Amino acid sequence: MKDVVLKVDHVGMQFNLSAEKVDDLKEFIIKKLKRQITYKEFWALKDVSFELKKGERLGILGFNGAGKSTLLKVIAGVLKATEGSVTTKGKVVPLLELGAGFDKQYTGKENIFLYGAMLGYTKEFITRKYEEILEFSELGDFINVPVKNYSSGMKARLGFSIATIVEPEILILDEVLSVGDAKFRKKSEKRIKDMFDKGVTVLFVSHSLEQVKRLCDRAIILEHGHIIANGTVEEVSAIYEEKLNK
Template sequence: MQDTVVRVNDVSIQFRLYKENVDSLKEYLIKKFKQKLTYDEFWALRNINFEIKRGESVALIGKNGSGKSTLLKIIAGVLKPTKGVVQTYGTIAPMIELGAGFDMDLTARENVYLNGSILGYSKSELRKQEENILEFSELYDFFDVPIKNFSSGMIARLGFAIATIYTPDILIVDEILSVGDYNFQQKCHKRIQEMLSKGTTLLFVSHSIEQVKEICDRAILLSHGEMLADGKTEEVSEIYSSM
């Protein structure tokens, strides 16, 4: 069995920040063809290196703009790095952006099948788990309501319930647990602990150091796209708090 489930090797990513206001795709293409588009180069991440073992719970911490969410998206395969390589082993359940993979005009029940298929679950698997998803999300009176009418907390409940109906090899959570009421957050924490006990690897982003300390044994500190520290959560959190 592969012991290392995430390997990040010298990863950097650059974005182009265009200076002109372009109101349409046609205008963009014309300016690009005439080479009239000017931009600044912005390195969101530079030379990031680390490995994560099976069953580890690792937090990415840092101030806004440090590159945490960008790094999660690269690991999840949503973004491709400009330089470097990311290798992952096993199934990934990403919870990166609230509402990602949902159609706001569809009901919660319909989105179970849409979002579940994106995560790689078959229709028959989702049909078997539909009642469990309903029970965990506690959306009893709203399961056949279009989710455009949902609060952010209700969407988070649905997304977490779908992503965790089976135990993935790697669970990626970005700020989702900061949405919703305290009781549901504790319910999510309990399910995460259950998955960790079964060998799931957790990559977790939160601005709540208390949540990080409660859930994660290890933390990686990012600042302005660079990795400043990697170690035990308590020690790295102290460095972050002193910044």
């Protein structure tokens, strides 16, 4: 029996939302000091539980606001769950907001080392892998240009190239295969598939049902923070297609 590498156990994530409209920061501070701000509870996730075994690939489906990205951030450790627990085995690499950690004033080259350090890679490791990262990103001489001059596609390509230079036990993907032009998307998908072939466990969020069906073997549907379907990708995709056509 394959090892369980991810266990999500009755996870809930609560946010406190302001119950009233505040027009600017000054008004907010004054009202907060006077204790005139009231909050209402919003549960982005509630009682979410599932397990993944080594090599399984889980597609996470759901409409906007269902809690998909929040779930990935809790699993990645970006957010701490309000209740429940997440247990992982091995290195987790989250590809959530590619390039979100870049310093716009630094060049692409400098950001390779900065972003790599944020992902837990050593300077020696990045130095060894630098040419490979540069080649995959297809940035050429732009690698020596400050990132503030990059398009969003260029930043995403660089972020993807850095983050996927290692082979983690668990890979978390949030819409990242939609970055760049068609040629780069095809190349990105091939790199991810190569990881699949080596037994990486994957959590994958995409608005493309066809992409989920092509890349995943299991799927869940989130609705208002709850799992409403959990099974094979064929079974769950059929349920999701019905919901799309309503």
